[in-house]
Amino acid sequence: MGLRRKKARTLLTLLSVAMAFALFGLLDAVRVAFTAPQNLAGIDRLVVSSRFSIIQPLPLAHLARMRAVPGVRRIAWANWFGGIYQDPKNFFPTIAVSPQPFLEVHPEIVLPAAERQAFVTTRTGAIVGAALAQRFGWRPGDRIPLQATIFPNKDGSIVWTLELVGIFHAAQPELRGMEQQLFFNYAYFDEAREFGQGTVGWYIVQVDDPAQVDRVAQAIDRLFANSSDETKSQSERDFQLSFAKQIGDIGLIVTAIMGAVFFALILLTGNTMAQAIRDRTPELAVLKTIGFTRPLILSIVLAESMLLLMLGGAAGLALARLSLPVLNAASGGQFDLPMMPRTWWTGLGLALVIGLAVGLPPALRAMRLRIVDALSGR
Amino acid sequence: MSALIEIRGVSKAYTRGRQRIEVLHRIDLDIERGDFLALMGPSGSGKTTLLNMIAGIDTPSAGSVTVGGRRIDTLSATELARWRAAHVGFIFQFYNLLPMLTAQKNVELPLLLTRLDAAQRRRNARIALELVGLGDRVGHRPGELSGGQQQRVAIARAIVSDPTLLVCDEPTGDLDRQSAEEVLALLQRLNREHGKTMIMVTHDPRAAEYARRILHLDKGSLVEAGAPA
Numbered sequence: 001m002g003l004r005r006k007k008a009r010t011l012l013t014l015l016s017v018a019m020a021f022a023l024f025g026l027l028d029a030v031r032v033a034f035t036a037p038q039n040l041a042g043i044d045r046l047v048v049s050s051r052f053s054i055i056q057p058l059p060l061a062h063l064a065r066m067r068a069v070p071g072v073r074r075i076a077w078a079n080w081f082g083g084i085y086q087d088p089k090n091f092f093p094t095i096a097v098s099p100q101p102f103l104e105v106h107p108e109i110v111l112p113a114a115e116r117q118a119f120v121t122t123r124t125g126a127i128v129g130a131a132l133a134q135r136f137g138w139r140p141g142d143r144i145p146l147q148a149t150i151f152p153n154k155d156g157s158i159v160w161t162l163e164l165v166g167i168f169h170a171a172q173p174e175l176r177g178m179e180q181q182l183f184f185n186y187a188y189f190d191e192a193r194e195f196g197q198g199t200v201g202w203y204i205v206q207v208d209d210p211a212q213v214d215r216v217a218q219a220i221d222r223l224f225a226n227s228s229d230e231t232k233s234q235s236e237r238d239f240q241l242s243f244a245k246q247i248g249d250i251g252l253i254v255t256a257i258m259g260a261v262f263f264a265l266i267l268l269t270g271n272t273m274a275q276a277i278r279d280r281t282p283e284l285a286v287l288k289t290i291g292f293t294r295p296l297i298l299s300i301v302l303a304e305s306m307l308l309l310m311l312g313g314a315a316g317l318a319l320a321r322l323s324l325p326v327l328n329a330a331s332g333g334q335f336d337l338p339m340m341p342r343t344w345w346t347g348l349g350l351a352l353v354i355g356l357a358v359g360l361p362p363a364l365r366a367m368r369l370r371i372v373d374a375l376s377g378r
Numbered sequence: 379m380s381a382l383i384e385i386r387g388v389s390k391a392y393t394r395g396r397q398r399i400e401v402l403h404r405i406d407l408d409i410e411r412g413d414f415l416a417l418m419g420p421s422g423s424g425k426t427t428l429l430n431m432i433a434g435i436d437t438p439s440a441g442s443v444t445v446g447g448r449r450i451d452t453l454s455a456t457e458l459a460r461w462r463a464a465h466v467g468f469i470f471q472f473y474n475l476l477p478m479l480t481a482q483k484n485v486e487l488p489l490l491l492t493r494l495d496a497a498q499r500r501r502n503a504r505i506a507l508e509l510v511g512l513g514d515r516v517g518h519r520p521g522e523l524s525g526g527q528q529q530r531v532a533i534a535r536a537i538v539s540d541p542t543l544l545v546c547d548e549p550t551g552d553l554d555r556q557s558a559e560e561v562l563a564l565l566q567r568l569n570r571e572h573g574k575t576m577i578m579v580t581h582d583p584r585a586a587e588y589a590r591r592i593l594h595l596d597k598g599s600l601v602e603a604g605a606p607a
């Protein structure tokens with residue numbers, strides 16, 4: 001009832017709270033997008049590439065020998081294709097993969113069974129992420145011509161025409177970045193390319209026990225030591241952690257910005273609440289007089305402050321949720337920032353905590369108010 | 379039989395820095411159930427202070443206050459709050475209604491502290507408003523009512539939980555003659571017809587005439603002056 005009194009002031013404060021939490025929602029989506037590699041997906045995978053350079057291919061013959069290494073469960077392989085669709089500006093990763101094992105070692109790639117089957121059996125088959133399909137309006141059955149930048153076709157042309165057989169989703173929203181990729185059948189790639197037959201860019205090795213990735217990596221590298229094709233095996237997690245470290249600063253920047261925003265918010269709402277309670281001293285004194293106990297007075301003021309923050313916070317988060325698709329669309333598909341349930345919970349939790357922190361000083365003051373003094377205006 | 383309210387040797391002193399000011403000096407006073415007592419005296423004589431002791435919103439520096447056989451000067455803040463909710467109705471000079479709430483909601487306030495459900499609260503508040511002659515103003519906010527009407531809403535709020543006693547501090551101090559007389563007549567009716575025990579602070583002799591008994595306070599001491607003529 002006190003908040004309703006000074007409507008303009010309350011409205012302005014609500015608006016500031018909402019803006020702060022909208023900013024929080026957006027920045028947290030950015031943070032999640034950039035730190036997603038820390039996700040559990042891939043903790044049981046190794047990336048095996050040439051010891052000398054990622055662009056140096058490895059023989060497909062390594063496959064059989066690696067399979068013999070204890071602890072290895074499955075092996076997929078892949079090769080960077082680097083195709084262009086219509087215009088170089090349309091860049092997205094295009095990778096030739098071994099369909100069946102590739103899908104098996106990447107359970108986070110969700111594909112309907114029929115499309116999965118089509119990908120495995122179609123020689124020129126390709127699958128794309130849902131975001132990419134949406135970006136170009138592709139549907140299963142479409143033909144996608146890719147211009148090769150590295151690998152001309154044996155028939156002399158540089159255009160590879162792939163048949164879209166499936167559209168996959170990421171199993172978890174924070175992995176949605178991978179929905180920007182195109183995978184196509186390595187068998188077709190290897191057989192039709194002009195050079196480099198029988199080689200792969202890298203292997204993806206799935207191990208039986210995630211705790212054993214380092215041991216298996218060493219065993220594989222030892223296997224090919226001193227050969228003409230030495231390997232470098234890294235756990236996908238290490239690879240991701242080093243990636244995450246590079247962009248770790250983003251988390252720091254986001255935290256710093258939010259720290260500053262919430263600091264300002266606490267000052268502002270703290271001031272509003274203090275003012276609102278000061279204005280209402282006579283009313284609170286009356287409530288105390290007619291028998292409202294101290295704990296009750298404390299909770300009334302606290303509830304008011306938490307309500308203010310929760311309302312504003314929920315409105316702000318909803319605003320962020322609504323503007324994310326707009327931002328994503330405006331970025332032309334470059335970004336695909338998700339709004340995680342965790343962002344909602346963290347945001348609402350923050351609102352609750354700030355509401356408590358901001359409400360506590362005036363609530364305590366109201367609780368300790370001496371009736372006789374307050375009634376006589378002292 | 380003992381009196382409803384027994385005040386024994388009550389003193390109240392304030393210390394300002396090194397200075398000690400005694401506002402009440404060893405007051406002894408009995409108030410019977412059903413009495414209507416007017417406390418008179420010049421400004422600053424300690425009327426409000428004494429009333430606050432009886433109503434349990436202030437505590438004496440010395441002495442005891444017993445109401446209905448219960449020592450209230452030794453209760454904790456929370457016990458006192460509960461005791462007030464159950465036993466005291468308050469009427470102030472400036473009405474002290476909550477400006478955002480309708481008359482109805484203002485009167486319902488004390489009932490929030492009882493076990494009554496919403497429908498019962500609404501009904502009781504409605505009855506109290508009828509009793510003070512404002513049955514047609516339940517939906518009005520204080521700002522939409524005259525001073526006299528506001529004070530009658532305040533009286534409805536004071537009686538709605540059927541307290542043991544009503545305390546009024548200058549209840550007509552802010553009203554014109556006409557409204558003042560209506561309010562006083564109402565208080566008198568509550569005393570005579572409903573048996574409410576009333577203690578009213580006033581410096582207005584004409585207001586005091588509505589009481590059954592008048593006491594004078596002077597510089598913190600009581601001077602009895604008998605029943606009004």
Ligand SMILES: Nc1ncnc2c1ncn2[C@@H]1O[C@H](COP(=O)(O)OP(=O)(O)O)[C@@H](O)[C@H]1O
Nearest residue numbers: 373392401419420421422423424425426427428
């Ligand atoms: N909290 C306080 N601190 C200091 N002096 C006070 C306080 N409350 C009341 N007094 C003093 O006590 C005296 C009596 O006050 P009060 O009971 O309000 O008088 P009355 O109601 O008869 O006008 C006055 O002199 C007043 O200044």
Ligand SMILES: [Mg+2]
Nearest residue numbers: 425426427547
């Ligand atoms: Mg007074």
